[in-house]
Amino acid sequence: MVQTFRSRRAFIAIVVAGIAFAVLTGVALLAYLDMESRTFDSAALHTQHLATADSALVRYWLDQRASDVSIMSTVSRVRTEFPKYLAGDPAAKVWLQDRLETERAMRDYINVSVFTLDGKRVLSFGEHDTTYDERHSATARSVALPTSKMTMTSHRDASGAYHVNWFGPLLVHEAGAELQVTGVIMYEADLQRYLQDVIGPEQEVWPTTIEVRVANEDGVSIARSTSGFAFQAADATVSLDEEVRSSVVLPLKGSSISATVLGADIRSELAWARQSVRLADFGVLLVFVLFAWAYTSGEKSRLGEIAAREAIADALATQDRFLENMSHDLHTPLNSIIGFSALMSRGLAGPVTEEQVRQLAMIESSGKHLLALVTGVLELSKTKAGQEDVRLEWIVATEPVEFVTDVLTPAVAEKRLEWRVNVPEHLELRTDRRLLERILLNLANNAVKFTHAGSVSITAAAINDGEEIAFTVRDTGSGISPESMDFIMKEFMQVRAPGQLKPEGFGLGLTISTTTAALLGGRIEVESIPGKGSAFTLILPRNTGAVT
Incomplete structure (x- = not known):
């Protein structure tokens, strides 16, 4: 009787181990393919x-x-x-x-x-x-x-x-x-x-x-x-x-x-x-x-998984803190490099030759390029860490739109594009003006960057019985292919049409805009037709409540 029980126990242990092995083999295969x-x-x-x-x-x-x-x-x-x-x-x-x-x-x-x-x-x-x-x-x-x-x-x-x-x-x-x-x-x-x-x-x-x-x-x-x-x-x-x-x-x-x-x-x-x-x-x-032979419960594995998750979370938090601190530390020397190279190129520190002026201009341009990357990483780190200072106030929708059009008007004029703005004069919402301007500026800047002919438009309207406000930035640029939709919001990812050079920037604008929109209780929706243009719609609550 005891021998039969032991044989049955061994048989069950072998069957359980075989099933577990088959399942984990499949998981390992999927993990390898991934x-x-x-x-x-x-x-x-x-x-x-x-x-x-x-x-x-x-x-x-x-x-x-x-x-x-x-x-x-x-x-x-x-x-x-x-x-x-x-x-x-x-x-x-x-x-x-x-x-x-x-x-x-x-x-x-x-x-x-x-x-x-x-x-x-x-x-x-x-x-x-x-x-x-x-x-x-x-x-x-x-x-x-x-x-x-x-x-x-x-x-x-x-x-x-x-x-x-x-x-x-x-x-x-x-x-x-x-x-x-x-x-x-x-x-x-x-x-x-x-x-x-x-x-x-x-x-x-x-x-x-x-x-x-x-x-x-x-x-x-x-x-x-x-x-x-x-x-x-x-x-x-x-x-x-x-x-x-x-x-x-x-x-x-x-x-x-x-x-x-x-x-x-x-x-x-x-x-x-x-x-x-x-x-x-x-x-x-x-x-x-x-484990099957000893009838263990798997508690050790569960605790190990929890510890691994906590270790991963700590590593990601450490990474974000490092990026934020590094970005802070780089701002001051970069501004000094940009400022002093500009002063030297103008001859304020003494005479310079044409070759030196050209090289100083390259230093200034490279410094500004790196400063833009550092600023983007800092903004993204602060938003992801929940350290962004949100100040809610009632504003008129035309104000942030006017800010964006004023900033980008030279770029639009240089590319000979047409501005189209349609925002009701008395449309109001309660949100953070600075963060809203950041999102709209990123979306509009991308629209101008990827549009080589035609127009860029910014519209705003109340939707869902006035409970939400939708800001739409629409362009007539190259558009986004369906297969690219899945990763355009990811960090450092950019879409490039076949035959075109890599676009300017670092691929942080949409990531920053998405996380900032979520911080304000909103979201960003995308519609695009390759070859005809794209439309990015920022949807925010009309009266933003407590932001967590």
Whole structure:
């Protein structure tokens, strides 16, 4: 009898353990599939950030050299010394040699040359490949007009280097005379050398390949970080692997340059995850067999889950406190950087050169860009932590709308959009004016940002028998696809239409607006038709009560 009881108990324990193992195996499989999806999403975001950052470096490199040519062709002494050199002035020759060789060496150019108006290269400093002489002469002749602008050409050589050439007319405007061209200056730089200096294979998260595509009249050339950015014809490259997670193509002025970032070895990482799932399944089976045999209640597991949840909650709270404190600490130095760079660029701290003014402007712009991110993170952290100071008062709906239109009118005028405002004059509500203005400004700013033609409208009306007030911001922009609706309210997420550049901003505006609306007892509803526009509706109670 006792033996039968023990056998039955063992049988029940085995059956319970088997059922538990089957259930947990299914759960582990679902968890793995979810992890796989999240891993690939993280890889796509990782490569997108890399592509954006690296393309900004390439754009800066091109803009800096274009600026060098522009300065040399419009304000430098080279414009007036070159005609003297052509006339046989030995002092002009010595001066030009010293000036242009110094410029080439200091700015790391391969070659600096000066052409006559008929396209003849008469001065050349640095390496000079005669293969493209005819093409360079033709370009110089086309640029040698008072109405011409700077022109950029490029070519790939047999060694894998990629040369970019900037041509600018040497313009002289003497008093009482028309604008004249005395010659054409050319700067030649190696894109491969720059890429090798500033960009390398990314190993921090996943082994990632950085790829640069350049198109010119000779065809498409491709260079990858794994091969030292040696450029080769596109048809000679190996086909991209199916594990490519992200590709960002960025048009750069003067040429068609694309930056492609490849996510690699993601499957290898997931292979470890699969093995971990198998080991976890085996461990769970063992644990449940022992638990079933001993008839444990699972109280330990429940307490462990509670402790894990509390640990996660503490970690998230610590993260929010860190972001808030860090944002506070960054505000003062950032404001100092922005303020002092502005003062220096205006010459209030002493004379500055044009190059220094340009660089100070870049410092000021970057500081403002970072300050906007810090401010957004601080606002989001305060709202999520419930630390936002809410001051309720009766206001007229037209007041916050007028504030928004006043702030954004310059941006609307610059893009030649049409403002449409329809708000009843005597429509009142009890809410926090500052927080309402923040929400409406974020929504309207997004509408202006993503609208390139047409109009942006702001309307307000009482709904639900006057119990709620609805503010609607409608635009005629690119719209939002249905699959993008699920994540547009998430932090640091932005929607970009195919073929368009990454929009300005950080993807915090809608998140801040949503959390702030909830703080005021309201909500935000979205309607959108891709290609026709979007409508974001903020719905607030007419008489906001106690806010918790």
